Structures are given as structure tokens and as C-alpha cells.
């Protein structure tokens with residue numbers, strides 16, 4: 001489902017959770033929604049899922065406002081960290097209710113996922129551990145086959161193997177039936193291979209929206225003698241730098257870079273992963289410019 005967010009502001013009392021945010025997402029891609037604590041990610045996702053309305057601006061899913069719009073909402077499944085189902089029912093009843101909500105529901109997928117997460121329909125949701133609750137939330141999210149499926153840090157309590165199972169399941173589900181998937185996470189390196197595009201929110205505003213590939217191509221991490229690094233980065237957008245024992249390390253964001261020049265200056269190209277890049281891009285006192 002196509003999504004447009006136009007000049008959206010959301011205030012809670014004095015607090016601006018979103019501040020004049022505009023964003024356009026194409027259908028059938030997997031998006032990573034990233035940002036520091038309190039950046040506004042959950043607020044944005046709740047708005048896309050029609051749970052809350054903007055204070056200002058417009059949110060449209062397939063050209064329509066999702067708020068109180070049954071025709072749009074039946075195609076949107078929002079799985080958050082908790083409270084995805086009533087804690088009085090058996091798992092099979094929770095799935096039954098979900099099957100009535102989502103027109104594309106697949107019971108076959110639901111049964112398969114329950115088995116893979118070692119859950120059974122007979123279990124009462126009251127006695128589930130945190131990880132089991134997350135597994136059930138993920139099962140609902142993927143079995144809904146909703147054209148817009150949103151996961152807001154849905155992995156609380158899941159151990160590493162179950163999280164990696166979740167990432168594999170997302171890809172399997174997506175390949176089986178392409179849909180728009182938005183995943184918000186702080187465990188960026190675990191999932192970065194999954195994202196086609198990355199949206200970074202900072203203080204209620206869009207800091208960056210890029211394909212994952214472009215984002216990484218824009219980053220260059222170099223190190224070498226301090227004066228040589230300084231000369232090389234002079235006119236570049238530097239988002240992080242540090243000096244240890246006369247050896248300087250700098251992370252640039254922008255490009256394109258002349259790698260022949262890097263080699264000529266005998267600078268070393270260091271690796272950088274998405275998590276590190278995100279830390280530098282969202283640093284409070286970062287020196288470099290914003291790239292939107």
C-alpha cells in the first residue's frame with residue numbers, strides 16, 4: 001500500500017512527537033524505521049495504523065485517511081511490543097478473532113508459525129511468557145497477510161534464535177506474498193539485510209530516507225595519520241571523528257568519494273556497519289549536516 005505523510009505534526013500537550021514530517025512510501029517494500037528513543041517512530045506508526053490522528057497535516061494510505069476508516073483498516077495490521085491481543089483467550093481463539101478482522105488471513109500460515117515458535121492453539125494466552133507473547137504477535141502479523149503490516153519492536157523477550165527465525169519468516173512471507181512491511185527496531189545490525197529502504201526519524205523530523213544500499217554507499221570510514229586525514233576530510237561532510245595516539249579516524253557521509261585519492265594518501269578504509277552509522281548520524285552533537 002502506498003503511504004503519504006504530508007507536513008504532519010503531532011503534539012501531546014507541550015510535546016511535539018512529530019514535527020512537520022513528510023514522507024512517501026511505495027507499496028510492497030520492506031522499510032526499516034529507525035531513530036533514537038523518543039524520536040517519534042511509534043507515534044508515526046500509530047498514525048499509519050489509524051490509532052491516532054495528526055494535530056496538523058495529513059496521513060494517507062492508498063489515498064485515504066486510515067482513521068476510523070474500516071475499508072482501509074482491514075488492510076493494515078499493526079503489531080506493537082505488547083497488547084496485541086486480549087489476555088483471556090486461548091491462542092486458537094485469538095487467531096479466530098484475527099481471521100475475522102483481516103480479509104487476507106491465512107490459517108495455514110498461522111498454524112505453520114505456531115508450530116515453528118513451539119506454540120499450540122490450546123495454550124491460554126494468560127500463561128504466556130514475554131517471548132511467547134511476542135511470537136504470537138508476530139504470528140498474527142504475518143498470517144494477517146495485510147497489505148500494510150507494521151511491526152513496532154515486536155521481539156521483546158525473544159531469544160536470539162527466535163529473533164533470527166522472525167527475520168527469516170518476514171522474508172519468506174514477503175517472498176510468498178509481497179506487501180508493505182514497516183519494521184521499527186533498535187537491533188539494527190540483526191535486520192539491516194532485510195530493509196530495502198531505511199527511514200530515520202530524529203526529534204520528530206525525517207533525518208534520512210534512502211535505499212539501504214545508497215545509505216551505506218554514502219558512508220566512508222577512513223583512518224590514517226592525523227594531518228593526512230584532516231587534509232582529506234577538509235571539504236567533506238564529517239559525521240564522526242576521533243584521534244587515538246596520533247592516528248585519526250573519520251566517518252564521512254555524502255560522497256561520491258574518490259577512492260584512488262584515498263589510496264594515494266595511504267589512508268585505510270575501515271568497515272562500518274548500519275548500527276554504527278546510525279549512532280553517528282543521530283548523535284546529539286554531531287558536527288556534519290543533515291542529509292534528507
Ligand SMILES: Nc1ncnc2c1ncn2[C@@H]1O[C@H](COP(=O)(O)OP(=O)(O)OP(=O)(O)O)[C@@H](O)[C@H]1O
Pocket residue numbers: 012013015016017035036037038039040041042043044
Ligand atoms: N500519549 C502520549 N502522551 C504524551 N507524550 C507522548 C505520548 N506518546 C508519545 N509521547 C512523546 O512523544 C515522543 C515520541 O514518542 P514515540 O513513542 O513516538 O518515540 P519512539 O521513537 O517510538 O521511541 P522508542 O524508540 O523509545 O520507542 C516522546 O517524547 C514521547 O514521550
